[in-house]
Amino acid sequence: MTTEEKIFEAAKIIFHKKGFAGARMQEIADEAGINKAMLHYCFKNKQVLFEAVFKKAFGQLAPQINQIFTSEKSLFDKITDFTQNYISFIIENPFLPAFIIQEMNSNPEFVMSFMNTDNRPNPTILIAQIEREIKAGIINPIPPKQLLLTIFSLTIFPFAAHMLVKSMLHLSPEEFLQMMEERKTTIAQQIINSIKK
Structure with missing residues (x-):
């Protein structure tokens, strides 16, 4: 090393x-x-180090997300893959959601710089797939961007507000981690059940 x-x-x-x-x-x-x-x-300094750690972590996550978005899999499989991959990644890098929120408030240019690169997660293909599956009658009509926002919110929020979640639900760190492991499948199933015909 x-x-x-x-x-x-x-x-x-x-x-x-x-x-x-x-x-x-x-x-x-x-x-x-x-x-x-x-x-x-x-x-x-610490800020430079944190940004370097963030860049490295983001550089590992973005290709995984893009691979899911652009794969030939069904929408339901993509939802499952996204929740499993994202939650696994954040369990390995639990400081990132809070850091992103902090930086969006204090240093938005740094965070937005990642959204303006070719390596950024690009949901264009996934949005088109959602629209096709609505037309084909596979899923209920739902604005594609609202669906993506729901998926992102349900996966990100518990980590971004982990202290609040632990306090409100009276969870130990071990119980919180177990709940996050369970969410890898429960979130996907809840979303799929809510949109499928």
């Missing part, structure tokens, strides 16, 4: 434990097994 890879793995651990605001560069250096000077040589 390279020094950069050690830093990325350590940063993910510390950002998950402490959040962006609570994380300290010294803690990340200690977790990576390097000195703080080396960490600052590679990444001049």
Whole structure:
């Protein structure tokens, strides 16, 4: 494992434990097994490091999502694949939803820069498929973008508001994680049941 890879793995651990605001560069250096000077040589500050971790994670997620959107599978299979892939990814990178929300408020240009690249998730083909399946009578009439928003919201919200969810439902971290594992299939089934003829 390279020094950069050690830093990325350590940063993910510390950002998950402490959040962006609570994380300290010294803690990340200690977790990576390097000195703080080396960490600052590679990444001049915590914001730069967080953005690098985000870019790497997004670079792994976007191709997976695009592959789902553009595959030859049925709409129902794509919904199932999306919920399973996205939730698995966020379980591995639980700090990302909160970071995206934070950055959208304080540094929207950074987040939007990912939406203006060729690598961004592009739902155009999926939207066309939804329209075809409505016309074919496979699913109930529903605005395609509303359906996509529902799918995104149901998968993202519990992670973006995990402290609220844990508190309201009286969940331990282990119980929350178990519930998220269950959502990989329950969300997809609920959405499919609500739209199929």
